[in-house]
């Protein structure tokens with residue numbers, strides 16, 4: 491079945507949109523959050539648990555799966571869906587961001603990128619054509635173009651050069667695509683420059699893609715600049731195509747992104763924070779190891795319907811975390827993923843009912859019980875940072 495996106499409603503008081511994506515593995519209601527399953531698993535979640543949490547689509551990563559276990563092995567197993575026992579839609583990132591994260595271990599040329607594996611130092615080369623070939627072997631429902639993720643800060647001349655390379659690679663990705671049942675999204679670059687973002691939108695819509703991502707954000711720029719860039723770029727994109735904001739972000743960022751007209755989000759924040767004992771609730775963030783929860787008999791979040799909140803107290807969750815029990819990672823992740831997905835459900839309901847802007851205001855006001863400002867900022871790859879900080 492071919493991919494399609496249907497715009498069902500645009501909010502009258504903001505640019506928030508309600509939509510529906512149809513893919514070879516089923517429908518996805520937007521705005522949607524995609525839990526990140528980098529290495530063929532959303533860390534500490536079973537596929538059944540993901541479904542129970544309401545996940546309609548997850549993200550897989552080309553770079554990691556190409557290196558380990560290898561896309562040819564996954565192809566032999568019938569593709570990523572069968573390999574990981576997930577029968578709902580999957581979006582695969584192109585690997586551009588991970589290779590960007592390798593820093594000195596990579597060399598960018600017109601043809602593609604030479605890099606050394608972060609696992610064993612072995613040498614590899616990924617071109618736009620190769621990135622599409624790998625994603626076709628994985629069999630994802632939505633593939634991403636191979637892009638040059640422009641760093642921040644960068645000289646304007648560098649941003650322009652990097653963006654132009656992304657455009658030439660985007661055309662090569664489009665030409666390389668063989669399987670029409672998989673959608674292909676283009677990635678808008680252009681740094682924090684409005685005119686360059688506009689030029690990038692024009693170049694990519696000129697090639698024509700099934701959807702468009704805003705890339706190159708959440709890479710160290712101030713939050714206000716990130717929001718300004720989203721606000722300026724989203725309305726330039728064609729209304730009838732899905733819009734994906736890559737690697738963003740906190741619950742507050744997502745509500746703002748929806749306000750500016752974004753349909754798809756992904757971020758390691760709920761899963762990664764869960765393993766670090768940072769939990770999102772309807773009243774703000776909770777650092778579960780804090781002494782104030784030692785004898786707290788309340789559920790983590792009174793307003794949450796997840797398995798963790800239905801069955802366990804804050805005192806028990808604190809105990810598991812302090813005792814470094816594996817169950818702490820599982821229960822914390824179940825909650826954070828459900829929190830994000832329930833947030834998206836509330837966002838969709840409020841857009842459908844015409845009350846999104848009221849929801850947005852009250853959401854901001856409710857984020858009061860706030861243990862910590864230590865939330866990790868910016869787009870990160872869960873597998874390329876030290877896992878030390880992930881251990882409880």
Ligand SMILES: [Zn+2]
Nearest residue numbers: 794796799825
């Ligand atoms: Zn919960």
